[in-house]
Amino acid sequence: MLDQAALRTLFPTRDDIPAQHRRAAPLHQRVTLVGGALQPWTGDTVPVVSPVRIRDDSGNLTPVVLGSVPQGGVAEAEAALAAATAAYDSGRGAWPTMTVADRIACMRDFTMRMVARRAEVVELLMWEIGKSFADSEKEFDRTVDYIRATIDALRDLDNASSRFVIAEGTIGQIRRTPLGVVLCMGPYNYPLNETFATLIPALIMGNTLLFKPPRFGVLLFAPLLEAFAAAFPKGVLNTVYGKGEVVVPYLLGSGAVNTLTLIGSSKVADHLKKLHPKANRLRAILGLDAKNAAIVLPDADLDLAVKECLLGALSFNGQRCTALKMLMVHSAIVDAFLRRFVAELAKLKVGMPWQAGVNITPLPEPDKVAYMRQCVDDALARGARVVNDGGGTSCDTLFYPAVVYPVREGMKLYREEQFGPVVPVMAFDDVATALDYVITSEHGQQVSIFSSSPEQIGTLVDPLVNQVCRVNINCQCQRGPDIFPFTGRKDSAEGTLSVTDALRSFSIRSMIAAKQTNASKKLLDDIVQQHESKFIHTGFIF
Numbered sequence: 173m174l175d176q177a178a179l180r181t182l183f184p185t186r187d188d189i190p191a192q193h194r195r196a197a198p199l200h201q202r203v204t205l206v207g208g209a210l211q212p213w214t215g216d217t218v219p220v221v222s223p224v225r226i227r228d229d230s231g232n233l234t235p236v237v238l239g240s241v242p243q244g245g246v247a248e249a250e251a252a253l254a255a256a257t258a259a260y261d262s263g264r265g266a267w268p269t270m271t272v273a274d275r276i277a278c279m280r281d282f283t284m285r286m287v288a289r290r291a292e293v294v295e296l297l298m299w300e301i302g303k304s305f306a307d308s309e310k311e312f313d314r315t316v317d318y319i320r321a322t323i324d325a326l327r328d329l330d331n332a333s334s335r336f337v338i339a340e341g342t343i344g345q346i347r348r349t350p351l352g353v354v355l356c357m358g359p360y361n362y363p364l365n366e367t368f369a370t371l372i373p374a375l376i377m378g379n380t381l382l383f384k385p386p387r388f389g390v391l392l393f394a395p396l397l398e399a400f401a402a403a404f405p406k407g408v409l410n411t412v413y414g415k416g417e418v419v420v421p422y423l424l425g426s427g428a429v430n431t432l433t434l435i436g437s438s439k440v441a442d443h444l445k446k447l448h449p450k451a452n453r454l455r456a457i458l459g460l461d462a463k464n465a466a467i468v469l470p471d472a473d474l475d476l477a478v479k480e481c482l483l484g485a486l487s488f489n490g491q492r493c494t495a496l497k498m499l500m501v502h503s504a505i506v507d508a509f510l511r512r513f514v515a516e517l518a519k520l521k522v523g524m525p526w527q528a529g530v531n532i533t534p535l536p537e538p539d540k541v542a543y544m545r546q547c548v549d550d551a552l553a554r555g556a557r558v559v560n561d562g563g564g565t566s567c568d569t570l571f572y573p574a575v576v577y578p579v580r581e582g583m584k585l586y587r588e589e590q591f592g593p594v595v596p597v598m599a600f601d602d603v604a605t606a607l608d609y610v611i612t613s614e615h616g617q618q619v620s621i622f623s624s625s626p627e628q629i630g631t632l633v634d635p636l637v638n639q640v641c642r643v644n645i646n647c648q649c650q651r652g653p654d655i656f657p658f659t660g661r662k663d664s665a666e667g668t669l670s671v672t673d674a675l676r677s678f679s680i681r682s683m684i685a686a687k688q689t690n691a692s693k694k695l696l697d698d699i700v701q702q703h704e705s706k707f708i709h710t711g712f713i714f
C-alpha cells in the first residue's frame with residue numbers, strides 16, 4: 173500500500189547515499205564572471221537547496237543544502253551589462269569582428285574545457301533538480317553533441333556564404349552577422365541543455381551575452397565559469413545573478429539588450445518584452461508554455477499508445493515543456509486504456525535520483541507538490557476521480573503520479589499546464605471534439621496521435637499541422653532530434669530552435685554590394701587577395 177509513510181522511507185538516511193554521490197562539502201560560489209575575469213563576490217548570497225531530503229532515525233526529513241550562489245542586484249546587473257556592451261562595442265569588438273573560423277576555435281576550446289568538468293556538472297545537475305543520474309548524464313552529453321553540431325552547422329553556413337553573388341549588375345556578398353547584446357535565461361527542467369541550446373548559438377554568431385542561470389540548476393554552472401573565461405575574449409559572456417523581478421526589468425529597460433532569449437512562461441515573456449523602450453529593436457527567441465495533447469483513436473495499438481503516453485506524461489516527473497499534459501482517449505477504448513496505463517504506471521520506480529532505473533524523483537520547486545494537490549482536488553471536487561492506486565500521495569518533495577479521469581472543461585487540469593506528475597485523461601466520442609480541444613487551446617507546440625488507420629491519421633494531420641508545429645504519429649511529443657525545428661504557435665514559442673535554425677535566430681544577414689564594374693571587380697579582388705576584410709573573403713573552413 174502506497175501511503176505517505178511509504179514515500180517517506182524512500183528518502184535516504186545519510187548512510188544510504190552511495191559514496192560516489194555524497195557531497196563532500198557544500199559548494200559556495202563566491203565569484204561572478206564579468207568582463208572576462210572571475211570577480212570575487214562579497215555581497216549577499218542565496219542557499220542552493222536540493223529537492224532530496226535526508227531522513228533521520230525518527231523519520232524527520234531535512235533539506236540538503238548544496239551550497240550557495242551570489243545574489244546580485246541592479247548595480248551588479250549594470251556592471252554585467254556594461255561589460256557585454258563594451259565587448260560588443262557597437263559591432264567593433266574583438267568577438268563580433270572575429271572570423272568565423274576563429275570563433276569556432278574558441279568554441280572548440282570551450283567544449284574541451286567543459287567536457288573536462290563533466291562529472292562535477294552532472295552531479296550538481298542531479299542534486300539540484302532531482303533529475304535521475306542517467307538522465308543528467310544524458311543531458312550533459314546531449315549538450316556537448318549539440319555544441320559540436322552547432323560548430324559544424326556554422327562552418328557549413330559560413331562556407332556557403334564565402335562567395336560573391338552577381339545579380340542585375342550588382343556584386344554582392346551576404347553573410348550572417350550578430351545582433352548585439354543577448355540576454356539569455358534558461359529553464360530549470362533542462363538547466364544545462366535548454367540554456368545552452370540558445371546560449372551557444374547566440375555566442376558563436378558573435379553576440380555578447382548576459383547569462384542569468386535558472387532559479388534551480390544554478391550551481392551546476394559554477395564549474396563552467398572558468399571555461400568561459402579562458403575560452404572567449406573578455407566580456408563575451410557575463411553572468412547575472414539575483415532576483416529576476418529586480419535585475420531583468422533593469423536590463424531590458426536600459427534599451428541596451430538587443431535580443432531576449434528565454435525558455436519560460438508566456439506571461440513572463442509578454443511582460444519582459446514590454447519593458448524595452450524600443451520594442452522594434454528587441455528580437456525575442458522564446459520557448460514558452462505548452463499543453464500538448466495525445467489523441468488516442470479506437471484503432472490504436474493500445475500497448476504502444478500506453479507506453480508512449482506514459483513516457484510522454486511522466487518522463488522527468490512530467491516536467492518537460494514537451495510532456496503530454498492531456499490524454500484524450502476515444503470512449504470505446506478508454507476503460508481498457510486506463511486499465512493498462514495504471515498497470516504500467518504502477519511499475520515505475522519511485523526513489524532518489526542516483527538509483528538505477530528510477531522514474532519518479534523529488535520535485536525541485538518548493539510549492540510544486542501543493543500545486544499538484546490543488547489540481548487534483550479541484551478535479552475531484554468537480555466530479556473526476558484518481559484512478560490509480562496511491563495516485564496523488566505525497567511526502568515532502570515526492571509526489572506519486574495521479575491519473576485523473578474524467579477531466580472536463582472548467583477543471584484546472586483541463587487547460588492549465590500542470591508541469592508535473594499529474595496525468596489528466598478525458599474521453600471523446602467524436603474526433604471533432606479532440607480537434608476542437610487543440611484548436612481552442614492557448615498553446616500550439618505539439619500533439620501526438622495514435623491510430624493505425626492511414627485515413628484517420630491523414631485526416632487529422634492536415635488540420636493539426638496548422639494548429640501546432642509538430643504532429644507525432646504513434647509516439648510521444650519531444651524536442652529531438654535537435655536538427656528538427658523546435659517551435660510553437662500561439663503562447664508556445666517565438667522563433668525557431670534547432671541546430672541550424674538557432675544560428676539564424678541569433679543573427680541577421682548583412683551584405684556588401686557594389687556595381688558590377690571593372691573597378692569594383694578589381695577592388696573586391698584586391699580585398700580578397702590581400703585579406704583586407706574578415707567579412708569580404710572567399711576562404712573555406714575545413
Ligand code: G3H
Pocket residue numbers: 361362366491492493494649650651652
Ligand atoms: O522542456 C522542454 C524540453 O525542450 C523538452 O525536450 O522533448 O527532449 O524532453 P525533450
